[in-house]
Amino acid sequence: MVTYDHGMDAVFKALADSTRRSLLDELFERDGQTLSELEQRLSMTRFGVMKHLKVLEEAGLVTTKRRGREKLHFLNPVPIRLVHDRWVSKYAEPWAAALSGLKKTIEEDN
Amino acid sequence: MEKVFEIYIKTTPERLWQAITDGEMRAKYNFGMGATSDWKPGSRYEASAPGAGLLVEGENLEVDPPRRLVQSMVALWSDDVKNEGTSRVAWEIEPVGSSCRLTVTHDQLREDANDELYGGWPMILSGLKTLLETGELLDTPGSLRYSDQAA
Numbered sequence A: 001m002v003t004y005d006h007g008m009d010a011v012f013k014a015l016a017d018s019t020r021r022s023l024l025d026e027l028f029e030r031d032g033q034t035l036s037e038l039e040q041r042l043s044m045t046r047f048g049v050m051k052h053l054k055v056l057e058e059a060g061l062v063t064t065k066r067r068g069r070e071k072l073h074f075l076n077p078v079p080i081r082l083v084h085d086r087w088v089s090k091y092a093e094p095w096a097a098a099l100s101g102l103k104k105t106i107e108e109d110n
Numbered sequence B: 001m002e003k004v005f006e007i008y009i010k011t012t013p014e015r016l017w018q019a020i021t022d023g024e025m026r027a028k029y030n031f032g033m034g035a036t037s038d039w040k041p042g043s044r045y046e047a048s049a050p051g052a053g054l055l056v057e058g059e060n061l062e063v064d065p066p067r068r069l070v071q072s073m074v075a076l077w078s079d080d081v082k083n084e085g086t087s088r089v090a091w092e093i094e095p096v097g098s099s100c101r102l103t104v105t106h107d108q109l110r111e112d113a114n115d116e117l118y119g120g121w122p123m124i125l126s127g128l129k130t131l132l133e134t135g136e137l138l139d140t141p142g143s144l145r146y147s148d149q150a151a
Helices: A008-015 A018-029 A035-041 A046-058 A078-091 A093-109 B013-021 B023-027 B121-134
Strands: A062-067 A070-075 B003-009 B034-037 B044-049 B053-064 B068-075 B086-096 B099-107
Touching: A008 A018, A008 A046, A008 A078, A018 A035, A018 A046, A018 A062, A018 A070, A035 A046, A035 A070, A046 A062, A062 B003, A078 B003, A078 B121, B003 B121, B013 B023, B013 B068, B013 B086, B013 B099, B013 B121, B023 B034, B053 B086, B099 B121
Parallel strands: none
Antiparallel strands: A062 A070, B003 B099, B034 B044, B044 B053, B053 B068, B068 B086, B086 B099
């Protein structure tokens, strides 16, 4: 049995919020930002950014590194990949493959 | 540019180290690419796959089993990635309870580097977790693209 130490529930919960998704998008665009940088870019209060970052860190979606006096935040896409491998590939991809096959057949018939 | 990838795997540091440095085990989760080296500081390593030839090469910069492995990396699978030059990959293993936290830090990447260089890490780490925790291979499309099975 594959274990999910951070817990899949925490990942789904963290992703179920548009502000937290925009924080992830922000880190996807520019990885390794400090709290102050994120606060400015998202025009949010420091407290708000901290609160959301905490949820993302607990879900393993954001990881941090100390660089001198600064704490840098990095997007960790691995839990999303685990969700994909556990759920999306199981339910969605056989359908996607079947549908693209169907599309090809229909287009060839025309 | 620097990218950080982190995963928890229920295993021991020794087994995790073996899965990273054993060519045959590595091929099972690393797009079918096995890595060969004598794993000594300053020596070379190569990753290749049958039919696809040499795909990655580099130098072992730090080797501290079963905790830390730092390597330079030159990707060779296309002209585009060859033009990216040399980057650096650090594998760090930290025991946490009955599991290990594995952190892969891929840095010394050019700003706006081709995402093929680092985009495969989530799939590789997911496959490594599946292999160590279940003994099975991850069969998500693309995960074994260079292996014989996929050919």
